[in-house]
Structure formats: C-alpha cells, structure tokens
Amino acid sequence: MFELDIRSRTPIYEQLVEKFVELIVTGVLKADEQLPSVRTLATQVTINPNTIQKAYRELEVKGYIYSVKGKGSYVKASEFIQDDSKKVEALAKLDKAIKEALYLGVSPEELLLHIKKQIN
Amino acid sequence: MFELDIRSRTPIYEQLVEKFVELIVTGVLKADEQLPSVRTLATQVTINPNTIQKAYRELEVKGYIYSVKGKGSYVKASEFIQDDSKKVEALAKLDKAIKEALYLGVSPEELLLHIKKQIN
DNA sequence: CTAAGTGTACTATTATGCGTAGTACAGTTA
DNA sequence: TAACTGTACTACGCATAATAGTACACTTAG
Incomplete structure (x- = not known):
C-alpha cells in the first residue's frame, strides 16, 4: 500500500498519519471507505499493531477518520471537519x-499556473 | 528573537531551523546578513551552543546559510540555491x-484570492 | 451461540535520539 | 594577543518510539 522509511527521523506512526491524510485529501480514500484493520495493516507493513493503532488514533483526533469498536475504522466525510x-x-x-517556493526561485507566474493546475 | 516550545515534540534544533527558514524566505533576514553567533544565541534562548550549532549545520546543508570559521554564519543569497x-x-x-486546504473546506476561489494576496 | 474478525488499552522492555555539560582546536580581527 | 568566531568530540541522562505480549469489549456471519 505504501512504504515506510524505517531510517527516517520521522516516527513510523507519523509517517502513517501523513500518508493516510494524503490519500484522504486527494480522494484516493473516500468518505466512509473502510481502512485496513490495525492487525491487517500491521502484517502488511511489518510493524506492530500498537504502532498502527497510535497512527489511527491520531487520525481520529485530527478528525480524518472515525472508528467503531468491533467493526473498523472509516474515512470521515470532509463536511464533518x-x-x-x-x-x-x-x-x-x-x-x-x-x-x-518563491524564495527558491519559482516565479509568481509559474506558481499561479501550477496552483491553477492543482485546483482543477 | 523568537520563542521555542520546550514541550513540543519537535526537537529544539528543528524548531530553530524552521524559524530561521521562515525569517529568510520572508526577507526578514537578507542575503549576507550575519546570524547571531552560536554562543550568543545559546545565551539568548537559554539552550546549549551545541544545539544551536546543530541547527546551523542543518541550515547550511539545506543551503540557506554559509559559515566561515572564526568569522560567523551568514544568510546565503537565494540565487545560489x-x-x-x-x-x-x-x-x-x-x-x-x-x-x-481544499479538503478542509477552503473554496477554490477563496484559495486563489488568498494566494494572490500572498504573492503581492 | 460461537468463532473470527474488529478496535482499544495496558505493562514492560529496549533502542534511539535529543539536549546537555564540558572541553579543545582552528580561524578572524581589532 | 585577547576576544571573538565556528567546529568537533566524549560522556551522560532523559524522553520517546517501537516492540512484545496480553486482555477486554464489540460486531457479524454462520
């Protein structure tokens, strides 16, 4: 599903949070779509279920997902945020x-063009 | 000069890096302007000079500043990046x-307006 | 009703990174 | 030459991350 950088200074659970947020805001994961279970994802990415659970909890606190005990975790519809x-x-x-971006040499024109492309 | 959040999960040296980058890209700190010395800043913000040095080293690696032994550290002109x-x-x-931003409810119009304001 | 799934929470352990204290060396400059 | 500058190193203590293990509560399909 995605790859984690074990050697990164960013904690594994934060990398998970970032990746899920990215999948959600880009629409790859849609509202009410179920996330892989804590244990399933743990097996898939070869890390501890507690670490996954920590990421899921943060996603929930931030309002991106909701969880139902016994059922699973789901993407929260964005209008609820x-x-x-x-x-x-x-x-x-x-x-x-x-x-x-401007400081690093991207021109205002280039920037606006880029942004407009992103919006559509 | 700026305040650090000792209780933040972000390491102190990373907070320093972020703040200096912000000051540089917004033009508050200009090209070839000297940064406070490692020891001076350490005294000012009450943290260890080694921690400051770690931040300055990362700023240098990222290309935002350059240092001269015995002289000091300076903002690098952006065209060199x-x-x-x-x-x-x-x-x-x-x-x-x-x-x-779009996911969280900012409309495309609102976004473009905001960005145009930032560019000028 | 039960088995197999789900989320959630806890303790204990280990490893790693952060920040500190201290020290010392090399360069610049007035 | 003194007082500044950057840079680098060791050693130590602490906090956090990740793990292993375990257990409880809920859901659901058969």
Missing part, C-alpha cells in the same frame, strides 16, 4: 509553502 | 498544502 481553526492552520501552512 | 530539486520539493509541499 468544518472546523475554522483547521482551515486557518491549513492556510498558514500554505503561506509558508508559497514563500518558500 | 538554484537547485531544481529543491524547487520540485517546494512545489510538492505546496501541492499537499493546497489539497489539504
């Missing part, structure tokens, strides 16, 4: 990314 | 930020 503070946080992150 | 792989990396980061 109508949390303005998360929007603000996302825009702040975007601001940093824009400034960094 | 004409490294296409960094541009690609920056745009990838931007892509993630865009997708996350």
